[in-house]
Structure formats: structure tokens, C-alpha cells
Amino acid sequence: MYKWLAIILSCLLIAAGISGCVYSKAMAPMKKARDAAEERLKSETDIKSADEFYLYNGSRTYYVVIGKNSKGQEAAAWIPDNKKDKVHVKKISDGVSKQDAVNKLLSEKKPKEILGVRLGMEKELPVWELSYLDENSNLNYYYIHFDSGKWLRKIENL
Incomplete structure (x- = not known):
């Protein structure tokens, strides 16, 4: 009886490990995109923190980050995936x-x-x-x- 219980638990642990690996691999491109967007955010805008992150796929791809600027005001930055295009920034209150x-x-x-x-x-x-x-x-x-x-x-x- 204990042998079967050990086999079942082992199978569940292996399945959980495989699921974790698959999830991690699937999220890697999103993490890479977020890191690149935050790098541009810090170098091209006055936004100091990244509180929310959206990946928007419309007619073009944008990474949208909401955070606080140096004055403590909440602002949003629309960061195009093309590095040559301009980053748009607006205060949320506007x-x-x-x-x-x-x-x-x-x-x-x-x-x-x-x-x-x-x-x-x-x-x-x-x-x-x-x-x-x-x-x-x-x-x-x-x-x-x-x-x-x-x-x-x-x-x-x-």
C-alpha cells in the first residue's frame, strides 16, 4: 500500500516539476520584453517605478508601463517595440x-x-x-x- 502511495506522490512531484519548467519557459519572452521596456523607461522617461505592465498587440506592439514619476505623480509610458520609435508619456490624471x-x-x-x-x-x-x-x-x-x-x-x- 505504501509503495503505491510513494509511486503516486513521486509521479505528482515530477508532473509539478515539469509544469513549473514549462511555465517558466513560456514566460521567458514576456520577462525579456518587460526588462527591455523597463530599461527604455528608465533611460527615456521621468518614470521612476514600474508598478503595472501591459503587453498590447494592436496594429503595432507596445509595452505599456504605469508607474510614478520623479514628482510622485502616476504616469503611463507607451513604449513601441521598435527601438527607433518615440516613447509616449502621459500623466494618468490627464x-x-x-x-x-x-x-x-x-x-x-x-x-x-x-x-x-x-x-x-x-x-x-x-x-x-x-x-x-x-x-x-x-x-x-x-x-x-x-x-x-x-x-x-x-x-x-x-
Whole structure:
């Protein structure tokens, strides 16, 4: 009896180890992208800390970092994956908050579940991208302009 218990526990430990290795390997490119974005953040902006990190894949890839600048104000930096392109920085207080973006979605649509809210950049415009499931469990994307809070575009029923 103890022999079988030892075999089962050994198999579970091996499976957990393999799962940990696979997860670590899968997350390595994301960690590398975050490290590169934080390096550019420190060398090209006044943002001193990286509190939140988003990887945005829209028409172009951006790494978005939210942190505090040297004055202690919360700011966001949109860092393009192309090192030749300019980093865009805005104070969070100058745009629509994450909660206001969610409230706008809730007032205009009736999502069953909000899957994610992240900052991104579309056509040189900073946006909040909200992904959600509707009442039919269809995937939808809703984009709100960060500066004005106005609806920019939506992708529905995926």
C-alpha cells in the first residue's frame, strides 16, 4: 500500500516539476520584453517605478508601463517595440481612469464578464482596450480614447 502511495506522490512531484519548467519557459519572452521596456523607461522617461505592465498587440506592439514619476505623480509610458520609435508619456490624471473606462463599458454594453482592461496605442492615440464576454459568451473588444473618454472602436461577436 505504501509503495503505491510513494509511486503516486513521486509521479505528482515530477508532473509539478515539469509544469513549473514549462511555465517558466513560456514566460521567458514576456520577462525579456518587460526588462527591455523597463530599461527604455528608465533611460527615456521621468518614470521612476514600474508598478503595472501591459503587453498590447494592436496594429503595432507596445509595452505599456504605469508607474510614478520623479514628482510622485502616476504616469503611463507607451513604449513601441521598435527601438527607433518615440516613447509616449502621459500623466494618468490627464486621461480617463481605468475605472471610468470600465464604467463607460458597463453603461453602454451589458457584459457578462469583463476579461481584461489594458492601455494600448492605436494610430498614435492612447486607448483603453476592454475585452469582455457578452450575454451569448461572444468575445468583444471595446476601445476608449484615453484622453477624451470617447468611444473609438469596437470589435464584436468573435
